[in-house]
Amino acid sequence: MHPPQIETMLDLAESYVLLNRQGKTQRDLLRGRTLINLFFEDSTRTRTSFELAGKRLGADVINMSVASSSVNKGETLLDTAATLNAMNCDLLVVRHGQSGAPNLLAQKVDAAVINAGDGTHEHPTQALLDALTIRRRKGRLEGLTVAICGDVQHSRVARSNIHLLCAMGSRVRVVGPPTLIPNQAARLGVEVFHDMKTGLQGADVVMMLRLQRERMSGAGSLVPSPREYFRFWGLDAEKLAWAKDDAIVMHPGPMNRGVEIDSAVADDPVRSVIKEQVEMGVAVRMAVLDILSRATRND
């Protein structure tokens, strides 16, 4: 997406924030449209967020999760695509553990496919909701210094945020232990830091990432232990003090309290915007559904 498209999307989402807060709905907009939430990976907030967004716009929403789908019975991804296509669905929201799976589906179905997170590739609506949250708090995206901290290597949230924020003219940094920063990260247009103190210096936004348990223990671990990780890369009040005085704290959820973020910071009513991110999530997804269904709505 280009900056003007992103701005348009965020403006539209902004209007949905107001509607949501006033308790008003737009039930006519997607009346008669079908939205399928196709989740091959567990998710609570993203699936619920899309479900709410679809329902507030009047769509018929169906949730399919891998546990109840025929994927467990041996059906391939493309078989699933063909089946859903035959059902004439309009919007397909896909979460998959493999990078690129939504692209494959999009080639095979007529519905508009929305990537709700694929492997360690992208999570575009998360980046949009993060951008909306930042823009509301800081009034702009351009020129802000955003530090994305933690397991960048395995984070689709980080990748999508890097693309979006760089496009909007933010200065993006990634901060994390050398074992969790991907190869050639600087080529994505970011500055790489391994030390939180220098990485957070002068940051307007501190975006923490989730560290999966399996990265901290066992044969495949990439950092020695949760306590060491928290000691050097976990965001607590001491480390947050290295950022700007008015820096905001973000986290895509779900949080590992005491690992990548300290509860005192996560629950700080002034600095933490983590709950606001969730609220923005619904509005942004309404905007995305709205725009993507326009082509088939003829209005």
Next chain:
Amino acid sequence: MTDTLIQNARLIDPASGLDQVGALLVRDGRIADLGPALGRPDGAVVVDAGGAVLCPGLVDMRAELGEPGGEFRETIAAAAQAAAAGGITTLAVLPNTDPPIDDAALVRLLRARGEETGSLAILPYAAISKGCRGEELAELGLLREAGAVAFTDGTRAIASARLMRLALAYAGQWGARVVQHPEEPSLAGSGCATQGELATRLGLPAIPPAAEALMVWRDIRLVRMTGGAVHFGHVSTAEALDLIRAAKADGLDVTCDTAPPYFDLNETAIGDFRTYAKLSPPLRAESDRLAVAAALADGTIDAIASDHQPRDADDKRLPFAQAAPGGTGLATLLAVTLAQVHNGSLPLVKALGLLTVAPARLLGAEAGTLARGSPADLCLFDLERSWRVEAGALPGKAQNTPFDGRALEGRVLGTWKAGRRVFG
């Protein structure tokens, strides 16, 4: 503490290249002054060195201790005795003890145990992997904060390339080197002598010298990939040294040490199944020994370490293949190194540099120099005095020296730790 004035000494400080006859004044545990002629402060204790060499206390960057877990082999107190007799005032110790040094509290314990000796600073290496098992990274950050000088799994090679990659990347964050025992374990197997005619004649399972070169090549490649810093301990083969030499020329952060047996002895020392000469890596062919000596002279080898490994009689009084590898080295480190000076292979100042300032720099330790203001860790030795190494008569506890019977020139006369005389 009263001042100490050491007069009539040949002062050698490899850190600055100083080599001149003069005096050195110790005050409050530090080197207050040194020069060709110093006045005697009131009440100072005067030591007449009689023209002997006074150099910084030796920094030994590789030793195994019996504590914790192997006190029957050697306690820290006994090792400190042997170290003082050998002129060593700073000792870096390997973490493959029982329990392994993979927890910050154990690093602090070892540091404190060193201080308790009053004569020997102990610089602990910490484990790279939990339990030195070679599987998961240990808490390198917390270990470093507690005072670990570098990371290694000790006498166990880091076999997994994945773990080595992580360790190099992660340890770099803490400015510490990863120290490797350079031996590809799957190739070394249960071998106990270097591959060649002698091992064949003795009917001993052999370790190909290539086992060392393979690991060195792999780790240099991983340094290139991660930007980390690796140090190879007790390098013993010509082939591995060639690889290290080339890596240095490429500007990679690759360093190494060797131990006296590898430039003073060759495989024939195992002669009639002498288990005291069973070492890891094994004593090599004469061509490798010559290559090690040459690499000391040309700077490829950064430091000489004792590679001290205490063993008791029960570890060694076994059929050769079943005996434990390892030799003591604290008391003989200086004299065996001086053999390279006496045979013309190494200049004296350079040889002492390999035993003092060079390892101190690799470990980031405040030691190994006679600069004014530095701790008064000193070693006074007679360059010419000859003596014979005798297993059973060595200072300390462990007696398993591979140099048993070797006649050497160069005897430590006195050792000072932080200004206090601890030997002689």
